[in-house]
Amino acid sequence: MYVLQFRNTVVTVYIDNFLIFTAFLFLIGLGGVVLNRSNLIKTFMSIEIMILATVINFAYMSYIDKSKIGHIFSIVAITVSCLVFAMVFAVYTKNNNRGDLLDDDGE
Amino acid sequence: MGSSYFLFVGVAPVLMPIASILFAIVFRRSKFFRHFSFVYALLFSSFILVSCVFVSVNIFEVRVFSIKNIPFSISLNYGIPETVLCIIVMIILIVIQYSNIQINTDTSVKQLKYQACLNIFGSAMCFAILSNNIFNFFIGIEILSLISVILIGFEDKAKYETVKIFLMNKFSSILFLMATVTIIATLRTTDFLRIRIAYEHLEDYPALRIPGLLLLVSCLCKGAQFPFSSWLLDSTKANIFVSIFLHTATIVGFGVIFIAKCFFIFEDQPILQNIMVISGGTTAILMIISSLFHTDAKKIIACSTAASVGLMFIASGLGEYSISLLCFICHAFSKSVFFLSFAYVITALANETNIMKMGGLNKLTPNITDIVLISFLSTIGFPFFVSFFAKSSLLSILFDTMNTAIGFVVAFVNILSLVSFIRLIRIAVYGESRIDGGVLSRIGDIPTRHMSATLALVIVSIFGSFITWSMCEWDVLHFGNSGTVYLRGFIDYLIENLIEIAQIIIGFIVAQIIFEIKNIATQAQRKIGYKLSTIFTKHEVTAYILDYIANSARSCFAAIGRFDEKMSKRHGDIFYSVTNLASVGLTKIHRSAIHKQACMIFCGIVACLLYLLFAGNQYV
Known part of the structure; x- marks a missing residue:
């Protein structure tokens, strides 16, 4: 448990291993987006890792509270994000006539 | 029921x-x-x-x-x-x-898919706006981002732009999800009403300060504000009709709508409000300056859109959420007319968007030129047009806050947007013709019957000042207010001013009839090869319509004038009639059609000003 103080506001933050894990996962995704500049697939995968890191929090929250709201939200978020990724990739592939579809700089 | x-x-x-x-x-x-x-x-x-x-x-x-x-x-x-x-x-x-x-x-089949996407887009937009919990809202914005990417991707050239816009939208979604996790973990609810009640006791839930920042950045990203404003210019690669929808009423304004819908999150956090003002002001200045140097017509309008949204963010940052929504509504109407008019220009020029390759359109396509001019007036907030009351409300906030910096930004942006639009019209419409010979042979004025939907929007953009004024008066656009008071007031108002409203409607119908007669006369002329009377020439029809614009503006202000019993309505009526008669006389004297139009516009404005002066208006 950590206590953060900002001016007169005191915020108590409970941090356990699970939240550290999701934060680590999020940073991996962020690193992937920042470091990778050429491959579209890698960028998409990195963003998906970031989304999953966020969505795992919903499931964890649901597990602690014994409620179902987090589970449902996480399932919907994953489904919708997969759908969007698939669509964007389809549009990009359709509009790109080159053989090297994935590498923007033709690696 | x-x-x-x-x-x-x-x-x-x-x-x-x-x-x-x-x-x-x-x-x-x-x-x-x-x-x-x-x-x-x-x-x-x-x-x-x-x-x-x-x-x-x-x-x-x-x-x-x-x-x-x-x-x-x-x-x-x-x-x-x-x-x-x-x-x-x-x-x-x-x-x-x-x-x-x-x-x-x-x-x-591509056209069928394209139209289907537009309809799904509208459906998702309504779903997101009407939703009353975060869950539904999230589904709505995800479908919106998906369909916007597909719509932009319909243009074969826009491959990198599609990916860039998708990445921006995804970044915004991730931030939204993170904010949602915090809210649900703290409050165990997704309902906006319960979240609002919790935010009223913010000192009990200090963790709820975190989602505000995340949601604000998400909104800045959606609203194409600094430092995320680059995607809006890229989206101009899309089809012109998609651009209209993206730039006027949906994605760009969604940041503003969300801030207004969840105003309780930002209300007690001055840091976030300052960020809103700074980001909105920076975007407005940068974008409006860049619009002066672009030569692509779509990009010039996109820049002015981003600047307008910046002004809405400034209004939101000052706590006037209803005025920011009012600005959004006026922007949606006026900018969609402007975009549509240029869509006709671009279609007539075989998808040429470079304004340096246009020019001389006032002679080649007079129908389109008229619509461009009217949309120009409605966009810049000319008196009696749709944006007039929105801009005056925005200025009234500035007078209330007495903040010199914000006042300077708003005045600067408004003046430069005027300069930018004048430059656009001066070069593209009235400038020397620089159209290629191949295109010139295919160019043609779009028939009036094809523009009937646009004309309806033009009429709204002109007479919308009547509606927007009523919205200003009753502060209806504040989310969370009960609608009962507004509706009763509005219905009473309609009954009180029934004659004026009937006058406006009759004006519409008569103008439409004149248009139809003119069309029939033209068709008959073509069929039988006989020169009919030249009474219903195109420019005179325009003059009639302008006369009805003036007439309806008079009606609007007659309605306002009724509230003050001391002022004499009769004087205003007399002056109005005399000036209108003078305008008719002047149109008969002048032979040139342009001079006739100019006379009608001038006399209409003078008539309305005189009416304001004598029949009474709270603003004069």
């Missing part, structure tokens, strides 16, 4: 546009059914939404779908601001669909 009635009313505006797609697929062989099923579904949806505003006297909530023991529901909240925003989205979508059908005669 039972619950089934409310369920039907609640579901129909969202589901009808989607149902029309099935209808269009079934009747895809018939061009009429295929095209018009889209338009009529949207018309039906907007009719139901309008009836929601006028028939029901209370906000009502529709629970469409829920599962027992599971906190998951799809429910829609028909408040006044939500419904008004949905109506505006639907109106603009109808006009875009109709114009697209009229201009693009392509009957391929």
